[in-house]
Amino acid sequence: MKKSFIIASIILLLIIIGAGGAWMLSQKSEPKADDQGIGHWFKSQPPRASFIEIKDLVITLQADDNRPRYLLLDVVLVVRGEEQSAQAQAFEPAVRSATVGLLNNQPFSDVRARTIPELHDQLLKRYQEEANQLGLKTLPFDDIMISKMVFQ
Known part of the structure; x- marks a missing residue:
């Protein structure tokens, strides 16, 4: 037992x-x-992405028959953190100006034929040039997104 x-x-x-x-x-x-x-x-956590919308950019394009055509474009700036958000908001007029400067009076068929990635890259390059002219070394945002493209 x-x-x-x-x-x-x-x-x-x-x-x-x-x-x-x-x-x-x-x-x-x-x-x-x-x-x-x-x-x-x-460990520091990277700030979460937030977005600043730049709406209703109306751009005049040239049509084949010399009558005006229009592009309505909305761009979104991707920012991280409060400081970058404030800087990007202050840079918004430069983004509007650079966008219109890049696309204004271009042939309608040329702009219409661009893909979104091509337009994205061209806009980012133009924004960087604008930032350099204003004395900024880097853009005050991480990336852009094209949220609306309406041709008329």
Whole structure:
């Protein structure tokens, strides 16, 4: 009887140790956001992207029959953080001017034939040139998106 009690105790102890080990392993494989240790205090999180809309840019284009055609364009500036957002808002008139300067009086068929990525790259290049003329080394925003292109 003493022998069977010792064997049963050992088996019970092994089951408890196995269950405890399995529980500990399952806790390590699922890290929680608030249980990252001291290291997460020293990591800086990049600011989330926010957007500044520049709406209703109306650009006059040349038609093949010399009558005016129009492009209605909305551009969105992608910014990160409050400081960059304030700088981008202050730069908005330069974005409007550069956009109109790039596209105004271009042939309708040429502008219509451009793909969105081509126009995106041309606008970014023109914005960088405008920033350089104003004494800025970099653009006060990370990227742009074209949210509306309506031809008339």
